[in-house]
Amino acid sequence: MRNYHALRTKKDLLSLHLHNKTLWVSVIFAFLTVIVAVISLGMGEMNIHPIDVVKVFLGMGSEQHALIVQQFRLPRIVIAILVGASLAAAGSIMQGIVRNPLAAPDILGISGGASVAAVAFLLWFETSSITWLPPIAFLGATLATLLLYVVAWKKGVTPFRLVLIGVGIKIAASAIVTVLIMFSPFMLQNKAVLWLTGSIYGVDWSDVIMILPWSAGLILLAGLLGRRVNIQHLGDDIAVSVGSRLQIDRFLLLIICAALTGTAVSVGGEISFVALLAPHIAKQIIGPSFGGVLVVSTFIGSIIMLVADLIGRVAFAPVDVPVGVFTSAVGAPFFIYLLYKNRNR
Amino acid sequence: MRALLPNSFSKISGIFIILLFMAYLAYASLIFGVIDTSWQNAVEAYTNYNGTNEHIIIKEVRVPRVLNAIAVGFSLGIAGTLLQSLTRNPVADSELFGLNAGAALFVVIAITFFGISSLTLFTWIAFAGSAIAGIIVYILGSFGREGLSPVKLTLAGAAITAFAASMRHGMLVINEKALDEVLFWLSGSVGGRNVDYLISVLPYMLLAWIAAFLLARPIQTLLMGEDVAKGLGQRTMLVKIITGVVIVLLSGSAVAVAGPIGFVGLITPHLARYLVGNDTRWIMLYSGLLGSILLLAADLGARFIAMPAEVPIGVMTALIGIPFFIYVARKGLSKG
Numbered sequence: 001m002r003n004y005h006a007l008r009t010k011k012d013l014l015s016l017h018l019h020n021k022t023l024w025v026s027v028i029f030a031f032l033t034v035i036v037a038v039i040s041l042g043m044g045e046m047n048i049h050p051i052d053v054v055k056v057f058l059g060m061g062s063e064q065h066a067l068i069v070q071q072f073r074l075p076r077i078v079i080a081i082l083v084g085a086s087l088a089a090a091g092s093i094m095q096g097i098v099r100n101p102l103a104a105p106d107i108l109g110i111s112g113g114a115s116v117a118a119v120a121f122l123l124w125f126e127t128s129s130i131t132w133l134p135p136i137a138f139l140g141a142t143l144a145t146l147l148l149y150v151v152a153w154k155k156g157v158t159p160f161r162l163v164l165i166g167v168g169i170k171i172a173a174s175a176i177v178t179v180l181i182m183f184s185p186f187m188l189q190n191k192a193v194l195w196l197t198g199s200i201y202g203v204d205w206s207d208v209i210m211i212l213p214w215s216a217g218l219i220l221l222a223g224l225l226g227r228r229v230n231i232q233h234l235g236d237d238i239a240v241s242v243g244s245r246l247q248i249d250r251f252l253l254l255i256i257c258a259a260l261t262g263t264a265v266s267v268g269g270e271i272s273f274v275a276l277l278a279p280h281i282a283k284q285i286i287g288p289s290f291g292g293v294l295v296v297s298t299f300i301g302s303i304i305m306l307v308a309d310l311i312g313r314v315a316f317a318p319v320d321v322p323v324g325v326f327t328s329a330v331g332a333p334f335f336i337y338l339l340y341k342n343r344n345r
Numbered sequence: 346m347r348a349l350l351p352n353s354f355s356k357i358s359g360i361f362i363i364l365l366f367m368a369y370l371a372y373a374s375l376i377f378g379v380i381d382t383s384w385q386n387a388v389e390a391y392t393n394y395n396g397t398n399e400h401i402i403i404k405e406v407r408v409p410r411v412l413n414a415i416a417v418g419f420s421l422g423i424a425g426t427l428l429q430s431l432t433r434n435p436v437a438d439s440e441l442f443g444l445n446a447g448a449a450l451f452v453v454i455a456i457t458f459f460g461i462s463s464l465t466l467f468t469w470i471a472f473a474g475s476a477i478a479g480i481i482v483y484i485l486g487s488f489g490r491e492g493l494s495p496v497k498l499t500l501a502g503a504a505i506t507a508f509a510a511s512m513r514h515g516m517l518v519i520n521e522k523a524l525d526e527v528l529f530w531l532s533g534s535v536g537g538r539n540v541d542y543l544i545s546v547l548p549y550m551l552l553a554w555i556a557a558f559l560l561a562r563p564i565q566t567l568l569m570g571e572d573v574a575k576g577l578g579q580r581t582m583l584v585k586i587i588t589g590v591v592i593v594l595l596s597g598s599a600v601a602v603a604g605p606i607g608f609v610g611l612i613t614p615h616l617a618r619y620l621v622g623n624d625t626r627w628i629m630l631y632s633g634l635l636g637s638i639l640l641l642a643a644d645l646g647a648r649f650i651a652m653p654a655e656v657p658i659g660v661m662t663a664l665i666g667i668p669f670f671i672y673v674a675r676k677g678l679s680k681g
Contacts, residue, residue, distance in 0.1 A: 102500060151671055163496055164436065164674040167503045168667050171440070171607075175663035182651045197514045272507055316519050325515035332508030339500055340488055 022292035025285055029299035036303055037081065040310045041073050045317065079203045080309045080323075081302040082215045083268040084278070088301025089219045090260035091275030092282070092294050093253050096229040098162060101338055104276035105141070105261040108166030111272075112173025113144020114258075114265035119177050123184045134214050138262030144169060145258045198271030198324025200309060207267050214263040219298060222256050226291040229253065233288065271324045273331020274301050280338070304330075348622030356621055363634045370641040371411045375403065377645070379653050382407075406536065413535040413543055414644050415637040417603045420550055422636025423557045424595035425610020426617070426629050430564050431588050432486070434495045435615070435673050439475070439596040440607020440663070442498065443505035447478025448600045450509040457520045468546060472597035478505055479593060534658050535603045535644050546598040553594040554633075560588055561626040568625070606659045608666025609636050609643075615673060639665070 042048040048065055055061040056069045090105050105111055117140020118133060125132075148169055152161045228249045231239045240246050264271065282297035308326035315321070350356045375387050382399045387407075390400040421439070428437040439445055451474025455461040461470070482505055486498035563584045567574045574581050599606065617631035643661040650656050 107500075107503060151675070154675060161674060164499055165671050167441070167499055168670045168674065170503070171663055172667035175660045175667070178660045179651070179656055179664075182654050182656055197511055272511070319519050321515050321518050325511045325518075328507050328511040329515075332504045332511075335504045335507075336485060336501065339485060339497060339504070 019286070019289065019292055022286050022289070022296065026292075026295050026299065029296055029303070033081065033299050033302050033306070036306045036310075037077050040077055040080075040306050041069050043310060043314050044068075044073060075205045075208050076200060076203050076309070077306065078208050079200050079211070079267055080305040082208070082211055083200065083264045083271065084274060084301035084303070084305030085219060085298040086211075086215045086260045086264040086301075087271065087274040087305075088278035088282075088297040089222050089294055090257045090264070091277075091301075092279040092290065092297050093222055093229065093257040093260070094275070095279050096290050096293075097232055097250055097253055097257075099233070100163065101280070101342055102163060102276075102335070103166075104273070105257060106270060106272045106275055107170065107335075108148060108162065109169030109171075109173055110141050110144050110148070110166075110258055110261050111265050111270045112170045112177075113147070114138070114141040114262045115270050116140050116173050116176050116180070117143070117262075118266055119180045119184075123180055131210055134211055134263050134266040136262075137266035138214075138259045141258035141262040141265070142255060144173065145254050149254070197322040198269040198327070199312075199320075199322035200268050200305075201320050201322070203267060211263050211267055214259070218256055218260050218263065219294070222253075222260070223291065223294055225249070225253060225256070226294060229290040233290075269322075269324065271305070272328045273335065274304055274327050276338075277301075277304060277327075277331050277334055280334075349620045351622070356627055359620060360630070360634065363631070363638065367415070367634065367638050367641065370638060370645070371415070374411050374414070374641055374645055375407045378402075378407070378648050409540040409543070410536045410644065411641070412540060413602055414640040416543055416547070416550060417535060417599045417606065418609060418637035418640030419633040420553070420595040420599045420636070421606065421609040421640070422613040422617075422632040422634070423554060423629050424592050424599070425612075425636070426614040426625070426632045427557060427560070427564070427588050427592050427595075428610060429614050430568055430625065431585060431592070432483070432493055432495075432498060433568075434493065434498055436495055436499060436611065436670060438608055438611035438666075438670075439592075439599075440605065440659075441506075441611070441670075442482045442502040443478040443509060444475040444482075444593075444596050445600060445605030445607060445659075446506040446509035446513075447476075448472075448474040448597065449605055450474055450513045451477075453513045453516050457516045465545060468598070468601040471600045472593060475597050475600060476593040478509065479589070481505060483589075534647075534655065535640065536648075536655065542602055546601050549594050549598045553591050553598070556587070556591045557595070557629060558626060560584070560591065561629055564588065565625040604657075604659065606640070606662055608662045608670065609639050611666055611673075612669050613639060615669070 038050050038053050042050050042053045046068060048068065052061055052065055053069055056066045061069070087105075090110075094103050094105055094108070095101065114137040118137040120140075121133065121136045148162065148166055151169075152165045154161065231242060232246070232250065234242070261275070278297040278301035279293055281300050282293045286292045286296055304327065305323060308323040308330075311326050312321040312323050350359050372384070376382055376384060380399065380402060382403060386399050387403050389395075390403040394400055394404070424439060425437070428439065428442070429435060431437075448471040451470045452467055455467070455470045461467070482498060482501045483493075485501035485504075487493045488497070563574075563579060566577060566579055567581060567584055571581055574584075596610075613632040613635040614628060616635050617628045621627040621631050639662070640658070643658050643665065647656045647658045647661045650661075
């Protein structure tokens with residue numbers, strides 16, 4: 001067991017096996033995330049040298065720089081990181097339980113359910129506090145998940161049916177959102193249309209506060225349930241015979257997946273393919289063990305979001321191109337590649 | 346499967362009943378809307394035109410709308426039958442396979458990068474877009490040992506749709522002027538469009554309808570299996586290519602007239618098969634007629650749901666079509 005680091009608290013309350021490679025890969029990607037974030041903070045209408053950005057954080061930057069970095073750009077960067085991490089974690093869980101490399105919450109219509117709920121909430125409860133948005137989106141995602149599971153169930157759920165019916169639910173969700181938008185006042189219409197592509201334009205600190213507890217808490221929870229995902233990899237029969245409460249675990253994990261998707265959708269709308277890309281890249285680097293995939297993919301998800309958002313802000317300035325455009329520009333070809341790779345399954 | 350209408354007499358009577366129902370829907374579509382008129386008015390608009398609002402509405406809005414719905418529905422119904430036969434896939438549909446998204450993307454590219462604004466050119470560009478999307482999805486769906494499979498086709502279609510939709514959206518964000526011109530294309534509707542449109546596309550539609558009925562026999566043979574068809578002396582590749590061209594003509598001209606409308610072609614062939622059994626020619630005819638009815642009904646619904654605003658008809662057909670899609674996916678694919 002030279003490849004592993006054991007980590008235990010005294011009374012065995014917590015015991016972790018840390019894979020050495022996973023450990024240093026995680027550190028590298030965490031570092032990369034920070035670098036990309038710092039570069040992204042420096043770029044925009046007014047370019048600030050990365051070193052000056054760092055100075056701002058050390059309290060040594062000029063006042064103007066501090067204002068731009070901390071008030072204008074930082075919230076958006078933090079949101080990009082949180083949304084990317086949530087999506088990536090949701091995708092990791094999804095792929096872990098469905099055991100299909102093509103499964104992702106956005107492809108199976110779970111994000112769609114979240115946006116239906118979120119748009120309906122914005123439309124009908126205009127006056128209520130916006131802090132309710134994440135739980136509402138979470139509710140929509142959960143309902144979509146349940147619907148997907150129930151409808152796809154026919155003496156068990158095959159990935160086959162799950163995927164087909166998921167695509168159906170996704171299309172239905174976007175049709176319903178379109179109808180809802182028809183009913184909404186003009187101001188909301190623009191926002192709602194952006195929603196369907198996925199954008200983090202115009203977020204501020206209140207949005208960060210709104211989703212931070214959800215993202216962080218749920219990702220942590222997913223990490224704690226990691227070993228239960230790993231057991232499921234062995235196949236249903238083996239998992240049950242080694243003592244896994246399979247159906248309960250699967251349900252719990254799906255709910256967490258839905259909650260993470262809802263959290264991301266509540267600020268960013270339907271940002272496609274991040275949840276698909278990040279876990280795949282992570283698996284390529286460190287192998288299929290869930291705990292490692294979860295950690296590494298959250299960093300990768302954040303990096304993808306940061307880069308996509310940076311391009312969207314800078315490449316066509318002053319126009320702000322929604323991040324969703326870039327994530328699917330990269331994600332869709334990758335999805336097709338996966339389809340090709342798994343053609344004989 | 347036993348057909349509901351087993352012999353030709355009942356099949357022909359069935360056609361009459363369908364036509365009667367279609368006439369009733371067309372009547373309702375003429376009369377009801379944001380402004381309700383009467384049948385008398387509708388007749389007078391042609392016999393005794395006096396330029397009142399109601400007459401203008403009937404002549405310029407309602408009648409074109411009914412004609413569009415019938416022609417587009419008929420085309421979509423036939424295209425759906427062909428598509429399902431060609432891909433041997435019970436859940437084949439122009440929306441699911443990204444044909445509509447491809448057409449819309451191409452039109453947006455034409456406006457954004459080439460400054461094209463001629464409506465006839467749009468038609469051709471829409472043809473090209475749906476053809477290219479269709480070919481890509483078809484190729485992607487046929488990779489692998491088992492060849493074409495519904496899941497692969499659907500997933501490839503979903504990926505192409507997502508890709509095309511976000512590219513389109515990105516271009517529209519950068520080029521806001523194009524947005525106004527193209528909004529027309531993005532939200533499907535049979536209303537608000539002149540008859541001129543339909544007339545300019547009608548020759549292609551007619552050609553494709555005739556070709557489709559001529560293709561019915563070879564397709565019936567092809568459905569017995571590619572090897573059998575080859576053994577019987579059919580040039581299967583040729584049949585497939587012609588079928589593909591006809592599908593693109595049909596769905597392309599439908600998009601040109603009414604914008605992207607999905608799921609009509611998914612639903613009606615199943616209903617038709619349920620009614621008339623396995624004869625492809627009858628299926629095609631029934632599927633086309635049912636398509637017209639479905640579109641007329643969806644158009645009526647689209648008017649009333651969000652009065653006085655109008656829901657895009659493509660959204661209506663999607664809402665009707667998805668439960669059906671799920672039903673077919675559950676039922677039809679259990680074999681494999």
